[in-house]
Amino acid sequence: MGAGVLAVLLLVYLVVAGQRAVMLIATGEPVAVAMGVALLVLPLVGVWALVREWRFGVQAERLGVRLEREGALPEEELPVRASGRVDRDAADGVFPRYRAAVDAPGADWRDWFRLALVYDAAGDRRRARAAVRRAIAEERSG
Structure with missing residues (x-):
């Protein structure tokens, strides 16, 4: 709106x-x-x-x-502090799995979009937008 x-x-x-x-x-x-x-x-x-x-x-x-x-959204939530902000140190433990998925052979747009969602949840808008752009490009080419 x-x-x-x-x-x-x-x-x-x-x-x-x-x-x-x-x-x-x-x-x-x-x-x-x-x-x-x-x-x-x-x-x-x-x-x-x-x-x-x-x-x-x-x-x-x-x-x-x-x-x-497709039921393929990330299931876990990022750890949140009492202030309501994402605990970046604890969130670092979540990223390797999603990053490994996009680096693995056979990665597709879904992997990039899930990575974008995790970046966005952590407040890293720049990387989230870049990952969404990559997801869009991968979906178009696939």
């Missing part, structure tokens, strides 16, 4: 920025034209980023639902 609201707000911003850009370009003054062109490029980059993130989310969700239907 929150992502949808942000996407709508971004689209409104992009439309307004695009209108302002056209107005600046229409003046014909060199500085205004340059600013208008720059203002057109930024919304295009924004649209590209929005579409890219939206596609990533849809593809990741599709794989997650598929893995859940």
Whole structure:
């Protein structure tokens, strides 16, 4: 829901920025034209980023639902401290199994997606996203 609201707000911003850009370009003054062109490029980059993130989310969700239907989601939960945060030291004991699965011959997208879920649960979003990207690529090629 929150992502949808942000996407709508971004689209409104992009439309307004695009209108302002056209107005600046229409003046014909060199500085205004340059600013208008720059203002057109930024919304295009924004649209590209929005579409890219939206596609990533849809593809990741599709794989997650598929893995859940297969009953192949990771079963154990990562150890949590009293504060509610994952105990990273204790979580290190969970990672080798999932890492070994993706390094083993015959590893497929399911192994990469499970690794991503474990990374995400541990709060390592960068590695989680990279593992999901790999899962998506593996699923496409397989």
